[in-house]
Amino acid sequence: MAEFTGLSAFPLTPFKDDAVDERAFVSLIERLADAEVDSITALGSTGSYAFLDPEERAGVARLAVEYAGTTPVFVGVGALRTSHVLANVADAERAGASGVLLAPMTYQPLTHDEVFELFRAVTERTELPVIVYDNPGTTHFSFTVDLYSRIAGLPGIASIKIPAVPADPKRAADHVAAIRAVIPEHVTIGVSGDAFAATGLNAGCDAWYSVIGGTLPDPALAITRAAQQFRADEALAESARLEPLWSLFSEFGGSLRVVAAIAEQLGLAPRRCLPLPIQGLGAADRVRVAEVVDELGLVAELGLNDEPGLHDV
Amino acid sequence: MAEFTGLSAFPLTPFKDDAVDERAFVSLIERLADAEVDSITALGSTGSYAFLDPEERAGVARLAVEYAGTTPVFVGVGALRTSHVLANVADAERAGASGVLLAPMTYQPLTHDEVFELFRAVTERTELPVIVYDNPGTTHFSFTVDLYSRIAGLPGIASIKIPAVPADPKRAADHVAAIRAVIPEHVTIGVSGDAFAATGLNAGCDAWYSVIGGTLPDPALAITRAAQQFRADEALAESARLEPLWSLFSEFGGSLRVVAAIAEQLGLAPRRCLPLPIQGLGAADRVRVAEVVDELGLVAELGLNDEPGLHDV
Numbered sequence: 131m132a133e134f135t136g137l138s139a140f141p142l143t144p145f146k147d148d149a150v151d152e153r154a155f156v157s158l159i160e161r162l163a164d165a166e167v168d169s170i171t172a173l174g175s176t177g178s179y180a181f182l183d184p185e186e187r188a189g190v191a192r193l194a195v196e197y198a199g200t201t202p203v204f205v206g207v208g209a210l211r212t213s214h215v216l217a218n219v220a221d222a223e224r225a226g227a228s229g230v231l232l233a234p235m236t237y238q239p240l241t242h243d244e245v246f247e248l249f250r251a252v253t254e255r256t257e258l259p260v261i262v263y264d265n266p267g268t269t270h271f272s273f274t275v276d277l278y279s280r281i282a283g284l285p286g287i288a289s290i291k292i293p294a295v296p297a298d299p300k301r302a303a304d305h306v307a308a309i310r311a312v313i314p315e316h317v318t319i320g321v322s323g324d325a326f327a328a329t330g331l332n333a334g335c336d337a338w339y340s341v342i343g344g345t346l347p348d349p350a351l352a353i354t355r356a357a358q359q360f361r362a363d364e365a366l367a368e369s370a371r372l373e374p375l376w377s378l379f380s381e382f383g384g385s386l387r388v389v390a391a392i393a394e395q396l397g398l399a400p401r402r403c404l405p406l407p408i409q410g411l412g413a414a415d416r417v418r419v420a421e422v423v424d425e426l427g428l429v430a431e432l433g434l435n436d437e438p439g440l441h442d443v
Numbered sequence: 444m445a446e447f448t449g450l451s452a453f454p455l456t457p458f459k460d461d462a463v464d465e466r467a468f469v470s471l472i473e474r475l476a477d478a479e480v481d482s483i484t485a486l487g488s489t490g491s492y493a494f495l496d497p498e499e500r501a502g503v504a505r506l507a508v509e510y511a512g513t514t515p516v517f518v519g520v521g522a523l524r525t526s527h528v529l530a531n532v533a534d535a536e537r538a539g540a541s542g543v544l545l546a547p548m549t550y551q552p553l554t555h556d557e558v559f560e561l562f563r564a565v566t567e568r569t570e571l572p573v574i575v576y577d578n579p580g581t582t583h584f585s586f587t588v589d590l591y592s593r594i595a596g597l598p599g600i601a602s603i604k605i606p607a608v609p610a611d612p613k614r615a616a617d618h619v620a621a622i623r624a625v626i627p628e629h630v631t632i633g634v635s636g637d638a639f640a641a642t643g644l645n646a647g648c649d650a651w652y653s654v655i656g657g658t659l660p661d662p663a664l665a666i667t668r669a670a671q672q673f674r675a676d677e678a679l680a681e682s683a684r685l686e687p688l689w690s691l692f693s694e695f696g697g698s699l700r701v702v703a704a705i706a707e708q709l710g711l712a713p714r715r716c717l718p719l720p721i722q723g724l725g726a727a728d729r730v731r732v733a734e735v736v737d738e739l740g741l742v743a744e745l746g747l748n749d750e751p752g753l754h755d756v
Contacts, residue, residue, distance in 0.1 A: 180550035
C-alpha cells in the first residue's frame with residue numbers, strides 16, 4: 131500500500147516530571163509534517179509506548195493525528211496481554227490513526243503460534259491496516275521468514291518492519307527478496323536499524339521505519355529520496371556522512387538514549403525526557419553527542435539557531 | 444530475615460474469560476496456607492503479574508493477604524516504568540503485604556546504574572522489605588555479583604532471588620558463597636529454577652522461591668525440610684523423583700505452561716487459565732503432562748480424589 135512506503139518517522143514521546151510533555155510532542159509532530167515525511171509512527175519503541183499507560187497512549191495518538199495535518203499517522207499498539215492490545219487498537223481507531231504498529235511484546239517467551247494468533251485477533255477486530263513490528267532487541271521474539279509469510283497472509287496486514295539488513299548489499303538484497311517471495315504483493319517491507327537503512331532501501335525495501343527520521347527528518351529524507359530515485363550511491367554517501375551518529379548508537383547500546391540526547395540538546399525535548407528507570411546518557415556521553423551534532427552540522431540542518439535552549443519548546 | 448527463608452510458594456493467578464478467577468485464586472492460597480508453606484509470593488512470574496492491570500494486581504494482593512491467614516504474603520510489584528512500580532508498592536502496602544518482590548522488567552535494555560536507581564527509589568518509598576528478583580529468562584536483564592552487592596546494601600533489601608544454581612554441588616556452593624561474601628548478613632539468598640532447588644538449598648541458599656510449591660506444596664516442602672535439616676541426600680532424592688516434571692519444564696520452554704496444565708488437570712484452575720496471548724499447552728502435550736502427574740502420584744499426594752473436574756473449584 132502506498133501509505134506504507136518511503137520514510138516513516140518515529141518521534142520520541144518526551145516526558146517531563148513523569149508525564150508526557152504534550153507541547154514538546156506537538157512540536158515534534160509539526161516539524162515532521164513540515165518536513166514532509168511520508169508518514170509518522172507515534173508510539174513506536176522510540177516513542178516509549180511500552181512505558182505509557184492506556185490513557186496516556188490514547189492522548190498521544192490523538193495529538194499526533196491532530197497536529198500531523200494530512201500526513202498519515204500510524205500508532206503503536208503493542209502490550210503484553212491480547213486484550214490490552216485490542217483496547218489500544220480501539221483507542222487508535224478513535225484517534226483517527228491510518229494504521230497500527232504491533233510488536234509481540236513478551237514477558238514469558240511466546241511461541242510462533244501464539245504470535246500468529248495475536249495478529250489474527252487484531253486483524254479480526256479492526257479495519258485499520260496493521261504493520262508487523264519485528265524488533266527482537268526489545269521484544270526478544272524472533273520472527274522467521276515462514277512466520278512473516280503466515281502473518282502477512284492475514285487480511286489487513288499492510289507492511290512488515292524488519293530489523294537491520296546485512297551490511298553486504300548482495301546479502302541484503304537476497305534477504306529482502308526471500309521475504310518478498312513469500313508475502314502478498316500488497317504487503318510492503320520496511321527496514322529499520324538506521325545505520326543500514328540506505329542499504330535496505332537500495333536492496334528493495336519499500337519503506338524506512340526510522341528513528342532518526344523522528345528527530346532529524348531532513349537527512350533521513352535525503353537518504354530515502356535518493357534511494358527511491360535509484361541514486362543508490364547518493365543514499366549510501368549520505369548514510370556514510372552520518373557514520374559518527376551510527377557509531378554512537380552502537381557504542382551507547384542503541385539509538386534511543388542518543389536520539390533523546392540530541393533532541394534535548396536541540397531544545398526539542400526537555401532535559402531527561404525519557405521515562406524512568408531509563409536515565410538517559412550521562413554528562414560525559416552527552417559531550418560526545420554534542421560533538422557529533424556539531425561535526426555533522428545538524429543544528430544548521432534543522433533550521434534552528436545554534437543556541438540550544440532558546441528554541442520555543 | 445526469618446520470613447525470607449524456607450519455602451516461598453508462587454501460586455498461579457488463574458484467568459477465566461480474560462479476568463482473574465478470584466474463586467480459583469483463593470482456593471490456591473488456602474491450599475498453600477493449609478500446607479504450611481513458609482511464605483506465599485503472589486504475582487510472581489508464575490502469577491502472571493506482568494499481564495495484569497494495576498487494579499487487578501491490587502485486588503489479587505488483597506485476596507492473597509486475606510486468605511493466607513498467618514502465612515506471610517509477598518507481592519510482585521515489577522513494571523516497566525518506575526512510577527508504575529511505586530504505585531504497585533503502595534497498593535501492596537495497603538493490601539497488607541509482608542514484603543515486595545521486584546524484577547527489573549525491561550523493554551529497552553537497562554544499565555546497571557538504572558536498575559540500582561530503581562531499587563533505590565523503591566526502598567526509599569516503602570518500609571516493606573524488598574526481594575531482589577533476578578529472572579533473566581523473562582526480564583533479559585543480567586545481574587552480576589557486584590550489582591547484587593550494591594543493591595543488597597540499600598536499607599530495606601531483605602532477600603535476593605537468584606536463578607538456577609549450577610548442577611554440580613561444589614560449583615553451586617562456590618556460587619552461593621561468592622554472593623554471600625558480598626552482601627549484608629541479614630539479606631537472605633533464595634534459589635529459583637525448581638529442578639536444581641535441592642542443590643541450591645544444600646549449597647547454602649536460605650530459601651526456595653518455588654514455582655511447583657505454588658501448585659504442589661507437599662513435594663516442595665519435602666525437599667525444603669530435608670535440606671533445612673541437613674538431610675541433603677533426602678532432598679536430592681525427592682528432587683530426583685520429580686525428574687519427569689523437570690524434564691517437562693525443560694521440554695516445554697519453562698515451568699509456566701506445565702504448571703498451568705497441572706493445575707487445570709487437577710481442577711485447581713479453569714481450562715486455559717493463562718492470559719492470552721499465552722495459549723498454554725496443546726492437547727498432545729497435556730497428555731504427556733497427565734502421564735507424569737499419574738506416574739508421580741501427584742493426585743493422591745494432593746489429597747484430592749482422582750477424578751479431575753470434581754474438585755469444587
